[in-house]
Amino acid sequence: MNASFMENLLSAGVERSLPLFYAATGETLSELSGVLNLGQEGIMLASAMTAVAVSHTTGSAMAGLMAGMAMGGAMALLHALLTVTLRADQVVAGLSLVFVGTGIASVGGAGLVALRQGVPHFEPWAIPLLSDIPFLGNVLFNQVPLVYAAYLMIPTIHWWLGHTRAGLNLRAVGENPAAASAMGLSVTRLRYLYVVVGGVLTGLGGASLSLAITPGWSDGLSNGQGWIAIGLVIVGGWRPWGVALAAFFFGTLQRLTLDLQGSQSEFLDSPLVGLFLRMAPYLGAIVVLVLVTRFKKRLGAPEGLGKPA
């Protein structure tokens, strides 16, 4: 493997990790408030489709992005309604959200498949000067603007959790809703807020998929990334930096399998090996999960996760 292979791999890895990062960060916020949202896959699909549809109709990728985020927020609002107000089981509600999202995406996206890549989408934009740094410049600073937004988001959320009133409230409400409530916080309001904010971020992840990574719509576009995102939250230990690194790792892994399949080697091109390669990221997810649980005594899951207020 030569340097340019590495450079291309990591650069593509950063790009690939973008939807995972946004979805996993959205899930982190939701789970920190104590609500498990297993509907990530459905939210990503529905918002990816919505983003393409709106981007196509309006001719603006930005409008598509906004629409995708709104779709994510709306679906998460449904989740909040079911789990917080109606006190439905979070796992069941989340799973049903997957079906809802997949359905919406299939039906709404039926006419969009033919568009292929002909929708307005985001192009990479090299940051002047920074992108001139050898190796790293190309990997980190020659990306779509959504990647730069993620760079800003990671330290911001980290700081916000530790140094703002709202961040403190969020950490408290997921750990011990009863205590938070006794201290005068509205558990219902906080949970609604962060489930919806989480959904908006997941929607952003879905939209980034269809407007930047693989522009255009095809059925089942997210290909299980919503599920991986949920795993990444655990791997990342419910912390913004951890989640970002985990997303980058898996994004790169996904890309690596594609690269290896595309190589001219006869061995790697055989169908059986190809199957295993495509399996690798998921297998990797399981291995990392096992390692994480094995070596970290306190995983850091919010105490009140899954419990109604």
Add this chain to the structure above:
Amino acid sequence: MTHPVTTLNVHGVSVHFGEVVACDDVNLTLNTGEVHAVVGENGAGKSTLMHVLAGALRPTLGTLQVDGVPVSFRSAQDAQDLGISMVYQNFRLVERLTALENIVLGWKKLPRRLNWRHLETLVKEQCEALQLDLPLHRPVFELSAGEKQKTTLLRALIRETRFLILDEPTAVLTPHEAQRFLALVNRLATQGMGVIFVSHKLPEVLSVANRVSVLRHGRTLLSNHSTQGLSPASLAACMVGEVPTELHSTGDPSPGRMLSPSLQGLDLPEAPDPKSPPIAELEGVFTGAEGGLRDVHFAVRAGEIVALAGVSGNGQKDFVEVLSGLKRPQGGRVRLEGDDVTGKGPRVFQKRGVRYLSEDRYDEGAHPELTLAETSFLKDYRQRARSPFHLLNRKLMAFETKERLRAFDVRGGNENSLCGSLSGGNLQKLLLSRELAGTPKLIIVHEPAQGLDLHAARFVYEQILSAAASGCGIVLVSSDLEETLALAHTLYVLYRGKIMSVSQRPFQRPAVGRAMAGLEEGV
């Protein structure tokens, strides 16, 4: 300095939970600048009433008035806005957050952007003014019960509190700590705060409170009575609505010191032969340099009651967990009947007849969403309640639980009720019945009478004594010195993870006191 007096009126408040009437037409008047004690048996409705005052519950009937103006609380925040804060008995802290984070959580004046250094200074000032010592940056799950209580107290104090509700505040404190805490309560009252003090400890109530109200079966039996000239005996009688005959026994408490009636005139079984082999032994047990046990040697024989006295937070938790098999010591050995069982795990200990009654009824002893029958069989369903195909034998469980509820006078629910609906005392009786079932060889009880009323505490003591009389070894870990002095054959004192002294009856009170303060070396 005089402060304008604010009055909080509880006017005809009733609280119904379905068919259960927890409070029935309660009337109280609370003034700032006073300590007002609310006493009553377990399940008398004290906790419910306090929750109403703190805005956590809405009364079914009746009103609250502040200076004659009716107020209604829709949340704890509403109550806080009017300056009413509550310190809960089971703390309600967010375990993963630090003490400081817990203290400022939900504070109205908290700026959007937090300056932790500033907040820390603020809380530290409050700590110094009240002479409290608290590690502010440790997560709460690492704190001892006493420290958790300081955290909840500080949480109430940094808010502009006019009325402070303390629910069983000294239950988790040692005598010395309690003394200081009561002085603190008095200071707060003279500074113009209204303190509502819920307690079972009558001498304490009489020493600290200006007024007292007695609840019984949800009704006010005595309202806003001055504590002047009131004797503990008459208050106790009033509280239980009768004068239990055994309380007349003339145990002669040394002058100036009041022995709780629940501890008077108990029949201590004879101590076993000191040469008989121990049931359980600890040999040089070590559980960590910081806050852990250091080189602890300990032995208990059949029929012997061994008490471990000491200020809470000196390694008691590690001690009970090592002895019950929950925790594996880093060094040293644990023996049961001579066999080395170090690190074998709680089920082996359990099978060999070790029972453990945790100090933390709510989190470790029971689960609020299990029924009383399930709780009752939580530890030994494998042996005793298994039907063919590995299903639970619910009929047997229900039947035996019913028996236990009757034998131990557990009130407030039947075998199908949820644990969460029981009051602390009734839950404790249920748990005790679980640990005493079968043929235990060793029972470890940690703060067994904490937060219990006289009747329930008395009952618990009697059960412990009768278990000892039938040949069971008892390890009583308690921060209530009177309790350990009254019940033990042998008394160990734990200080900073080390055994400071071991003594036999009759105990030398001053020597024990010194050992508890860490003043005297020598075992």
